[in-house]
Amino acid sequence: MDRNTYIDNIDVETAKEKYFDKIKTKLYYEEVKVSDSLNRITFEPIYARISSPNYNAAAMDGIAVISKNTDKASENNPLTLEINKDCIYVNTGNQIMDPYDAVIMIEDVIQLGEGKVQILKAAYPWQHIRQIGEDIVATEMIIPSNHKIRPIDLGALISGGIETLKVYKKPRVGILPTGSEIVEDISEIRDGKIIDSNSRVFEGMIKELGAIPNRYAPQIDDYNLLKESILKGVEENDILLINAGSSAGTKDFTVNLIRELGEVVIHGIAMKPGKPTILGIINNKPVIGIPGYPVSAFLVMDTFVKPLIQKYIGIEEVEPEYIKAQLSRRIVSSLKHKELVRVNLGYVNEKLIATPLSSGAGVSMSLVKADGIAIIPRNTEGMEAGQMIDVELLKPINSIKKSLVSIGSHDLIMDVIGDMLKLTSSHVGSLGGIMAIKRGECHIAPIHLLDMDTGEYNISYVKKYFPNKRMALIKGVQRQQGFIVKKGNPMKIKDFKDLLRSDIVYVNRQRGAGTRVLLDYHLGINHIDSSQIRGYQRELNTHMAVATAVATGSASTGLGIYSAAKAMNLDFIKVAYEDYDFLVTFDLLEDDRIKKFIDVIKSDKFRDILQSLGGYGFKNTGEIIIID
Numbered sequence: 001m002d003r004n005t006y007i008d009n010i011d012v013e014t015a016k017e018k019y020f021d022k023i024k025t026k027l028y029y030e031e032v033k034v035s036d037s038l039n040r041i042t043f044e045p046i047y048a049r050i051s052s053p054n055y056n057a058a059a060m061d062g063i064a065v066i067s068k069n070t071d072k073a074s075e076n077n078p079l080t081l082e083i084n085k086d087c088i089y090v091n092t093g094n095q096i097m098d099p100y101d102a103v104i105m106i107e108d109v110i111q112l113g114e115g116k117v118q119i120l121k122a123a124y125p126w127q128h129i130r131q132i133g134e135d136i137v138a139t140e141m142i143i144p145s146n147h148k149i150r151p152i153d154l155g156a157l158i159s160g161g162i163e164t165l166k167v168y169k170k171p172r173v174g175i176l177p178t179g180s181e182i183v184e185d186i187s188e189i190r191d192g193k194i195i196d197s198n199s200r201v202f203e204g205m206i207k208e209l210g211a212i213p214n215r216y217a218p219q220i221d222d223y224n225l226l227k228e229s230i231l232k233g234v235e236e237n238d239i240l241l242i243n244a245g246s247s248a249g250t251k252d253f254t255v256n257l258i259r260e261l262g263e264v265v266i267h268g269i270a271m272k273p274g275k276p277t278i279l280g281i282i283n284n285k286p287v288i289g290i291p292g293y294p295v296s297a298f299l300v301m302d303t304f305v306k307p308l309i310q311k312y313i314g315i316e317e318v319e320p321e322y323i324k325a326q327l328s329r330r331i332v333s334s335l336k337h338k339e340l341v342r343v344n345l346g347y348v349n350e351k352l353i354a355t356p357l358s359s360g361a362g363v364s365m366s367l368v369k370a371d372g373i374a375i376i377p378r379n380t381e382g383m384e385a386g387q388m389i390d391v392e393l394l395k396p397i398n399s400i401k402k403s404l405v406s407i408g409s410h411d412l413i414m415d416v417i418g419d420m421l422k423l424t425s426s427h428v429g430s431l432g433g434i435m436a437i438k439r440g441e442c443h444i445a446p447i448h449l450l451d452m453d454t455g456e457y458n459i460s461y462v463k464k465y466f467p468n469k470r471m472a473l474i475k476g477v478q479r480q481q482g483f484i485v486k487k488g489n490p491m492k493i494k495d496f497k498d499l500l501r502s503d504i505v506y507v508n509r510q511r512g513a514g515t516r517v518l519l520d521y522h523l524g525i526n527h528i529d530s531s532q533i534r535g536y537q538r539e540l541n542t543h544m545a546v547a548t549a550v551a552t553g554s555a556s557t558g559l560g561i562y563s564a565a566k567a568m569n570l571d572f573i574k575v576a577y578e579d580y581d582f583l584v585t586f587d588l589l590e591d592d593r594i595k596k597f598i599d600v601i602k603s604d605k606f607r608d609i610l611q612s613l614g615g616y617g618f619k620n621t622g623e624i625i626i627i628d
Contacts, residue, residue, distance in 0.1 A: 008266050008267055008268035008269070009268050009269075009270050009275075010266055010268065010269060010270060011270050012269060012270065012271050012303060015266050015269050015270075015279065016303070016304060016307070018265065018266065019265050019266060019279040019286075019304070020307075020308070020311065022263075022265050022281060023281065023286050023308075023311075024284055025311055025312060027168060027169075027312065027314065028168070028169040029043035029044075029166045029167060029168055029169055030166070030167060030169045031164050031165065031166050031167075032164060032165065032167055033163065033164055034154060034157045034158055034162055034163060034164065034165060035154075037149050037154070037157075037165060037167060038149055038150075038151065038154060039148060039149060039150075039210060040148075040149050040167035040168070040210070041146060041147065041148055041149075041167055041168045041210065041313045041314050041315050042143060042144070042145050042146065042147045042149065042165065042166070042167060042168075043145060043166040043167055043168050043314070044145045044166055045141050045143070045144045045145050045415075045419050046141070046142050046143050046157065046160075046162060046165050047139055047140065047141050047142065047160075048136050048137065048138050048139060048140055048141075048142050048160030048161060048162070049138060049160060049161035049162060050136075050138050050160060050161035051132050051133035051136060051137050051138045051548060051552075052133070052135045052136040052159035052160060053130060053132060053133075053134065053135060054132060055095050055132060056095065056096045056097075056129055056130070056131050056132055056552070056554065057092075057093050057094065057095060057096065057129065057130045058090040058091065058092055058093060058094045058095075058096055058103050058128065058129060058130070059092065059103065059128045059129060059130045060092060060103055060105045060106070060128045061090070061091050061092055061105070061106045062089075062090060062103050062104050062105045062106040062107075062108070062109060062128065063081070063083075063087040063088065063089055063090065063103070063104050063106070063109055063117065064087060064088050064089075064090045064094075064096055064100035064102070064103050065081065065086070065087045065100060065102050065103070065104055065119075065123055066086075066099050066100060066101060066102075067101050067102040067122075067123045067124055067125045067126075067127065068125075068502075068534070069086065070102075070104075070119065070122045070123045071122050072122070073119050073120060073121055073122045073123075074120065074121065074122070075120045075121075078110075078118045078119065078120050079118065079119050079120075080112065080116055080117070080118050081116065081117050081118070081119065082115060082116055083115045083116065083117065084115070087100075087104075087117070088100070090103060096129050101125050101126060101129070101505075101554070102123035102124065102125060102126060102127040102128065102129065103123075103127060103128035103129055104119055104121075104123055104127070104128070105128060108120070108121065124534075124535065124537045124538060125505050125534060125535045125538060125554075125555075126507075126535075126538055126549075126554050126555075127538075129554075131548070131549060131552065131554050132548060132552040132554070133544075133545065133548035133552065134545075135159065136156065136159055136160045137542075137544040137545060137547075137548045138160075138161075138548070138567075138568065139544070139567040139568065140415070140544050141415040141418075141419070142156050142157055142160050142162070142368065143156070143157070143368060144418060144419045145314070145419055146314040146315050147315070148210075148315055149167075152368060153368055156368050168312070168313040168314050170210060170211050170212045170313065171211045171212070171237075171238040171239055171309060171312040171313065172211070172212045172214055172236070172237045172238050172239075173202075173206045173211050173212065173213055173214065173237060173238065173239045173240075173241065173305075173309065174214045174215075174216065174233040174234075174236060174237035174239065174240040174241065175199045175202045175203060175206075175213055175214065175215040175216065175241050175243065176216050176219060176229055176230065176233050176240065176241065176242050176243065177196050177198065177199045177216070177217075177218040177219070177243045177244065178218065178219045178220075178221065178226060178242060178243060178244045178253075178254070179194070179218065179220070179221060179244045179292065180220040180221045181193055181194050182194055182195075182196045182218040182244070183195060183196065183218070184196050184217065184218060196218055197294065198243050198244075198290075198292065198294060198297045199215050199218075199243060200215075201294070201297070201298060201301075202215075202241060202243070202297075202301060202305075203215050205301055205302075205305070205306070206305075206309065209306060209309045209310065209313075210309070210313055211239075211309045211312070211313070214236065214237055216229065216233065221253065223253050223257070226253055226254075226257060227257055227260075227261070230242065230257055230258075230261060230282070230287070231261065234261075234282045234283050234285055234287065235283075237285070238285060238312065239285065239286045239287075239288070239305075239308065239309070239312075240282075240285065240286070240287045240288070241287075241288050241290055241305065242254050242278075242287065242288070242289045242290065243290050243292060243297060244290075244291070244292030254278055254289040255267050255278050255280075255289060258278060258280035258282060258287055258289065259280075261282045261283075262280055262281050262282030262283065262287065263280060263281045263282075264278060264279075264280045265279045265280060265281060266278070266279040267279075267289075271299070271303070273291070273293060273295050273296035273299060274291060274296045274299045274300045274303070275291075275296075276289075276291045276296075277289065277290065277291065277300050277304065279304065286308060288300075288304060288305060288308075290305075316396065316398070316399070321393045321396075321397050322390065322391070322392055322393065323352065323372075323390075323391055323393060323397065324352070324388045324389065324390060324391070325343070325345055325352040325353060325354035325372075325374070325388070325389055325391045326351050326352065326353055326354065326386060326387070326388055326389075327354055327356075327374075327383055327384070327385055327386065327387050327388075327389050328353050328354065328355045328356075328385060328436070328439070328441040329355070329356065329385045330382060330383070330384050330385050331356055331374075331376060331382050331383050332382040333376045333380060333381065333382045333383070340373045340374070340375060340376075341356050341357075341373065341374040341375075341376060342356070342357040342369075342370040342372075342373060342374075343355060343356050343357060343370060343371060343372050343373070343374045343391060344357060344369070344370065344371050344405075344424045344425075344426055345371035345372050345391065345393075345395075345400045345403075345424065346371075346400060346403050346404075346405030346424045346442070346443070347400065347401050347403075347405075348405055348440055348441060348442060348443060349440050351440070352400075353405065353441050353442075354372070354374055354389060354391055355405075355407065355424075355426050355441065356374070357369060357370055357426070370394055371393070371394060371395045371400055371403075371424065372391040372392055372393045372394050372395070373391065373392045373394065374389045374390070374391050375389070375390045375391070375392065376389070399422060400424075402422045402593070403422040403423060403424045403593075404421065404422065404423050404424070404443050404444060404593040404594070404596075404597055405424045405441075405442040405443045405444070406423060406424065406425045406426070406433075406442060406443070406444045406445070406446060406582075407425075407426045407428055407432065407433050407436035407437075407441060407442040407445055408427075408428065408429070408430055408432065408433020408434075408436070408442075408444075408445035408446040408447055408583075409427070409429060409430045409433060409445075409446045409447055409448055409513065409514050409580065410427035410446075410513075410541065410542040410543060411446065411479065411543065411561065411563075411580055412543070412544070412561070412563050412564065412567070412613060413476075413477065413580075413606075413610060413613075413616075414427075414446065416606065416609050416610065416613075417597070417600055417601065417606070420600045420603075420605070420606065421593075421596050421597060421600055422593075426442075427541055427542055428510075428512070428541075429509070429510055429511070429512035429513035429514070429516070429541075430445075430446070430447040430448055430449045430461075430512065430513060430514040430517070431449070431461075431511075431512035431513075432512050433445030433446060433447055433583065434447060434449075434461060434462075434465050434583065435465075437583055437584075437585065438465060438466070443584065443588055443591065443593060443594065444474075444582050444583065444584050444588075444594070444597065445582065445583040445584075446476070446580060446581070446582055446583075447461070447514060447580075447581060447582075447583050448479075448514035448515075448518075448578045448579060448580045448581070449461045449514050449517055450514070450517055450518055450521055450578065452517075452521050452524065457578060457579035457581070458473060458579060458581050458583070459473065459625070459627060462583060462627050463627060466627075469585070469586075470585075470586040470626065470627070470628055471583065471584070471585060471586055471626075471627045472583075472584050472585070472586050472588075472589055472624050472625065472626055472627065473581050473582070473583055473584075473624070473625040473627060474581060474582040474583075474584060474594075474597075474598060474601075474622065474623075474624055475579070475581055475619075475620040475621055475622065475623045475624070475625065476579070476580045476581045476582050476601065476621060477580050477601075477610065477616045477617060477618060477621055478577045478578065478579060478580070478616065478617035478618075478619060479561050479562070479563070479577065479578060479580050479615055479616050479617070480561060480562040480572070480574055480576075480577055480615040480616075481515065481518055481559060481560070481561060481562075481575050481576050481577075481578050482559070482560070482562065482565075482572050482573045482574045482575040482576075483557045483558070483559060483572070483573040483575065484546060484547050484550045484557060484558055484559070484560045484564065484565045484568075484570050484571075484572060485550060485556070485557050485570060485571050485572070485573060486550060486551070486553075486570060486571065487569065487570060487571055488571065489571050489573070491503070491504060491556050491557070493556070493557050493573060494573070495526075496522050496523060496526045496528060497526060497528070499528065499533045499557075500528060500532055500533065502534070503556075504533075504534065504556045504557065505534050505535040505554075505555050505556045506533050506534060506535040506536055506538075506555060506556065506557060506558060507535055507538055507540060507546055507549045507550070507554070507555035507557075507558035508535065508536055508537070508538055508539050508540070508558065509539065509540060509541075509546065509558075509559070510539040510540070510541055511539070513541075514578070514580075515543070515559050515560065518559060518575070518576065518578065519559050522575070535555060538555075540558075543560040543561045543563075543564035544564050544567070544568075546558040546559070546560045546564065547560055547564040547565055547567065547568040547570060548568065550568070550570055551568045551569075551570055559575065561615055562574075562614055562615025563610075563613040563614055563615045563616070565615075566613065566614045566615065567613070572615075577617065582597075586626065589624065598622050598624075601621055601622050602621060602622035607621075
């Protein structure tokens with residue numbers, strides 16, 4: 001047999017790109033129980049079927065009261081309550097049931113004895129109550145597609161009512177050791193014989209990557225026997241690895257056999273060690289010839305096989321890292337404890353920005369969504385915005401670098417976009433998004449702010465907050481805003497004047513939210529004093545949270561978007577269409593992440609998903625307005 005000669009000496013990345021472009025990967029899924037899904041990769045986004053918690057619970061130790069019965073309480077007019085008649089004692093976590101709708105902290109309760117207490121301040125509806133769906137709201141996305149399921153995700157999936165889910169089917173990877181000198185049993189070692197260790201390393205790496213290893217006994221250097229083994233390996237597996245025989249020796253048959261049975265895409269990589277690597281295809285399946293030297297074998301596995309397997313299971317994986325990031329806002333902490341703060345991370349203007357997520361002890365979704373854990377050492381009294389902080393990464397840094405950082409108004413479409421590109425999204429309201437752009441903490445800010453003088457959306461606010469800076473507004477969608485009410489509208493709510501009724505409990509959005517601005521605009525038009533609206537003080541951060549409050553009976557109504565009402569099977573009373581747009585600095589329009597974002601919102605897939613949600617219009621979606 002003639003010696004082989006190398007025809008290639010190709011750059012590693014070029015080789016990988018050329019080879020992977022040639023492979024027609026077939027991706028399959030299987031359905032598994034949640035309890036069996038750890039470390040599996042989701043085939044599609046998973047949405048909650050039920051809310052968590054599923055009952056209204058006291059968030060503080062204290063007394064449960066009927067809020068409207070406390071309206072007259074003040075320091076000048078203390079209100080005396082009788083235990084088990086006007087109120088009951090509750091502990092944190094106790095269920096709150098009718099007729100009680102608020103909790104007063106025990107610290108604010110004056111004990112009078114003889115079963116009586118006194119309060120000095122009125123309670124508002126649902127004060128200090130952890131409502132149904134505070135952690136997870138039915139129909140919201142728990143985890144996206146192409147996501148490796150972690151232990152914390154299992155808890156969120158179970159809490160969200162998920163029993164089974166679709167995951168990528170594990171590829172079967174054949175491992176064929178070759179060489180007449182290779183033996184399996186250490187007792188067979190003698191001069192000229194080598195124990196087979198590489199295939200066991202491959203086996204472990206393949207398992208760790210989430211695939212199924214199928215190891216064969218070593219094959220001697222016989223052309224026809226090796227040919228039979230290769231054909232069998234290709235038939236029984238999705239990927240075949242042939243170890244040894246890839247070099248230029250007279251007994252190195254691998255390259256000629258791959259060429260005979262299929263195609264040699266590349267033979268020879270500009271990598272040392274690892275140069276003799278063979279990247280081939282037989283019967284539309286990847287067949288890789290891996291050098292026999294252990295270091296070369298390991299590096300080739302890490303460089304080519306690892307990303308190939310990840311291609312089959314739909315995810316890229318990098319070892320966790322530790323890194324420093326700049327805080328986007330102040331964190332208050334106790335001097336007594338080392339504090340671990342869940343954060344979102346994103347690179348903005350070459351700076352790694354850490355944005356703290358919800359710190360509530362019951363909010364497990366903050367862990368699911370977190371990119372990292374920021375560490376505040378003991379004896380540190382908080383950290384200020386702009387300070388550098390140590391972060392333990394929960395996601396690969398390469399993934400974080402590719403992420404588009406969005407801070408601003410909430411809408412269900414942000415989940416849809418987040419499943420179509422790498423997106424880190426925080427919901428702080430439209431004005432919060434504008435300020436985040438101003439401070440250089442995000443790439444893009446979703447906003448829907450109504451100018452109360454002109455009736456125009458967004459543009460006047462951009463001019464106000466960026467008077468000497470060139471900005472751009474990417475047109476998003478038109479969405480229906482209105483009153484979310486229970487099915488059949490049992491309270492007969494028609495317009496804003498109904499919010500003044502004593503039997504109506506409203507639920508509001510947070511200050512700075514565009515929906516809050518829309519409410520206040522209409523209250524002004526109708527000459528309505530917000531202090532007369534029961535529940536105006538209660539603030540929720542998302543449309544789905546508002547819909548959940550209505551669905552569970554903790555509120556009669558709240559302003560929100562049609563898609564949130566539809567998702568919760570509620571009725572909807574139209575108020576207005578509004579422009580939900582995306583603010584960016586002008587210079588970022590050339591950023592690849594922004595370009596991809598525009599492609600996504602202009603895509604047919606995006607439009608089809610939103611049409612299924614309902615309540616959206618697409619006039620000028622993706623167009624850019626330059627604001628000087």
